[in-house]
Amino acid sequence: MGTMTSTAVSVPMPTVPRRRRSPEEVHSAAPVTGPRKVLLAAPRGYCAGVDRAVIAVEKALEHYGPPVYVRKQIVHNLHVVSTLEEKGAIFVEENDEVPEGALVVFSAHGVSPAVVQSAADRGLRTIDATCPLVTKVHREAVRFAKDDFDILLIGHEGHEEVEGTSGEAPEHIQIVNGPEDVDKVTVRDPDRVIWLSQTTLSVDETMLTVNLLKARFPTLQDPPSDDICYATSNRQAAIKKISPSADLVIVVGSANSSNSVRLVEVALEYGAKASHRVDFANQVDEAWFEGVSTVGVTSGASVPENLVQDVLNLLAQYGYGDVEEVVTAEEDIIFSLPKEIRAALKAMGDSSRGLGGRGQRPAS
Numbered sequence: 051m052g053t054m055t056s057t058a059v060s061v062p063m064p065t066v067p068r069r070r071r072s073p074e075e076v077h078s079a080a081p082v083t084g085p086r087k088v089l090l091a092a093p094r095g096y097c098a099g100v101d102r103a104v105i106a107v108e109k110a111l112e113h114y115g116p117p118v119y120v121r122k123q124i125v126h127n128l129h130v131v132s133t134l135e136e137k138g139a140i141f142v143e144e145n146d147e148v149p150e151g152a153l154v155v156f157s158a159h160g161v162s163p164a165v166v167q168s169a170a171d172r173g174l175r176t177i178d179a180t181c182p183l184v185t186k187v188h189r190e191a192v193r194f195a196k197d198d199f200d201i202l203l204i205g206h207e208g209h210e211e212v213e214g215t216s217g218e219a220p221e222h223i224q225i226v227n228g229p230e231d232v233d234k235v236t237v238r239d240p241d242r243v244i245w246l247s248q249t250t251l252s253v254d255e256t257m258l259t260v261n262l263l264k265a266r267f268p269t270l271q272d273p274p275s276d277d278i279c280y281a282t283s284n285r286q287a288a289i290k291k292i293s294p295s296a297d298l299v300i301v302v303g304s305a306n307s308s309n310s311v312r313l314v315e316v317a318l319e320y321g322a323k324a325s326h327r328v329d330f331a332n333q334v335d336e337a338w339f340e341g342v343s344t345v346g347v348t349s350g351a352s353v354p355e356n357l358v359q360d361v362l363n364l365l366a367q368y369g370y371g372d373v374e375e376v377v378t379a380e381e382d383i384i385f386s387l388p389k390e391i392r393a394a395l396k397a398m399g400d401s402s403r404g405l406g407g408r409g410q411r412p413a414s
């Protein structure tokens with residue numbers, strides 16, 4: 051006869067939801083001495099590469115009809131992904147989840163040659179929505195690997211972009227996550243070493259890593275042109291300007307969006323007293339506003355402007371209706387849509403829409 055054992059089962063206590071105070075209550079309760087205002091960063095939000103990738107999926111859905119498979123999140127934003135899912139996009143992690151012969155879009159973050167090959171092996175039809183600025187880094191990796199350089203790729207191990215770039219020349223590339231990795235780097239010939247980087251890093255931290263690498267390898271070569279992209283640098287420059295005057299900086303962007311997460315870090319480094327990232331306005335916590343006069347607001351490069359406007363509307367209800375836009379750069383970069391989409395549009399007789407860029411410019 052078996053022994054009966056009793057297992058203690060912990061039953062979670064029912065939680066009483068905390069009552070969310072009305073914006074008016076928060077407004078009157080927050081002990082603020084100065085006037086309440088918002089400093090709104092510009093540039094913010096959609097970059098040309100994200101815009102192009104999202105339009106590519108939309109056009110693929112229009113032209114070929116659903117389902118259109120997308121390998122990985124097309125861009126790192128929950129709202130964008132769920133909106134495309136509603137239209138018939140199916141997001142998968144790997145090509146082997148896509149039925150043979152079906153259409154798959156590669157995300158803005160890029161793919162390694164092995165992923166391209168696995169799609170070909172399955173007979174998949176592909177649309178490559180890799181951002182041209184990521185493709186540029188891939189080309190640099192191929193070129194310097196061909197010249198037999200050791201390539202130090204500064205970036206976050208496990209990030210899709212870093213996987214794609216390092217897959218171009220795995221035998222030549224070492225990933226350097228940041229300053230803490232510099233001492234672990236080993237190279238074959240210190241005079242044939244170049245650094246490249248992920249496009250969405252902190253500009254300041256990357257330069258710190260580069261300077262430490264140069265202390266070890268004085269002839270370390272720089273990339274032929276900046277790998278951190280214009281959108282990442284511009285959004286960081288804008289929040290650097292705002293942060294010293296901000297009691298609180300709210301960054302709209304998803305947790306897996308590298309450039310959004312960097313904006314929170316940069317805001318804190320440059321003097322914001324607090325900074326939080328939210329996907330949606332309903333994640334803004336009323337407790338953040340205690341004693342806050344000035345709120346900085348920005349958004350990552352994969353964030354549609356309507357999500358920022360939702361946050362601004364909420365802030366206005368909290369008494370922060372005075373919005374000053376702080377413009378540190380104008381952006382007018384537009385990329386051509388992927389060639390497969392351009393061909394499809396041409397076949398539909400639509401030759402006027404071969405460009406990405408649908409006016410996500412900040413309101414002035």
Ligand code: SF4
Pocket residue numbers: 097098099100158181182183184249250279280281282309351
């Ligand atoms: S953040 Fe930069 S690299 Fe990434 S999609 Fe946008 S422009 Fe391209």
